[in-house]
Amino acid sequence: MIYFILTGLLLCIILKRNLLTIVDSFAAFRMPYLLIGTFAFQIFIYWLSHRTGRDYPILLELSFAIMILGLWMNRHLPGIIFICFGALFNLIAISIHGGLMPVSEKALMMSGYNGSAFVTDDPRHQLMNTSSYWWLGDWIPFFKHVISIGDISVGFGFIRFLLGTTSKREQHEG
Template identity: 25%
Template structure:
C-alpha cells in the first residue's frame, strides 16, 4: 500500500504544483491490459486463500508480466528506472522462492507481523541478495507503516520522472513539437 500511495502522490504532484502531465496523459501505452492483469494477479497471489506454492509462483509470474509491459513501453521517460526497480524486486523474489526477503528490524519498526498466510515479503533464514529486500521501514505509528526495498525506491523515482517529464503549466495549450500554429 505504501508504494501505491507513493506512486499515486508522484503522479499527482505536477497538479499540486500547478502543472499537468500532458505528455504522460496523452501517451498511447503498449499492451495496457497486461499491467491490469498483472495487478489483478498480484491481489490473488497475496490476498486469496490459495496454497503457498501457487501464491509464490503467481507472485514471480506477476513480475515477469510487469517486466514485459515495461519493456514494451521502455521509450517512455522514467520507465527504464521503473524497470530497474521492478527487475530488482522480481529477481530477488525469484531467487528467494517467491518471497522478497525482509529485515527483521524493518518489520519491527513498521510493526508488521508476517506469521499468518502468504507473505510477499518475510524474514528468511538464508536469503539471497538480502540487501535488495525490504530493508527500509516507514515506521509505525505513521500512516501506511510498511517496509520497502531499493527496488521500490527506484519504482517511485521512475514514476516521478514519468509524471514530470513533459509537464506544462495549467491553462497553457499543448505544444506541437515546437511548431507554431499558423494564424488564420
C-alpha cells in the first residue's frame, strides 16, 4: 500500500497540488471515528496475531465490515467509493477463505518474496489452495509483494482522494 501512497504524493507534487488542503477535507468526513477506530483495531489485531501466532478471523471480518460502513457513509468524497469497494473485495476474500487472505505461491515467487518466511511468519495470510474465488486473493506480483484487485482498488481510491482533495497551488507573480 505504501507504493500507492507514495504515487499519490508524487503526483500531487508533480501536478503542483497543495497537500495542506487535505486537512480541510477531514471536516467533510461523516463519522470519522469509525474509520480511525477500525484502522486502530486492525493494527491491534495485526499486533495480537504476531504476538500470539494465531489469527482472529471474526475480529478481522468485523473490523472490515465496520470500516466498509464508514467508507460507504463517506462515498461523497473523491476516491472513497474505490476504497470502499476494494475493502469489500478483500472482506469477501478473507470471509470465503476462513478469515485469511489467500496468496498465490507462484505470484510470491515471481515477486521475489521469500516463500519460506511467509509460511511461518504471517498469521493473516495463507497460501492459496484451489478456489473458485482465487481472483479475490493476492495474486498480482508487485515490487516484492503480492496484491489483490481489492488492494488495487483501495490504492487507486487513495490516489484519487489525494488528487481530489488537494487544491492547485496558486502561482505567485514575482
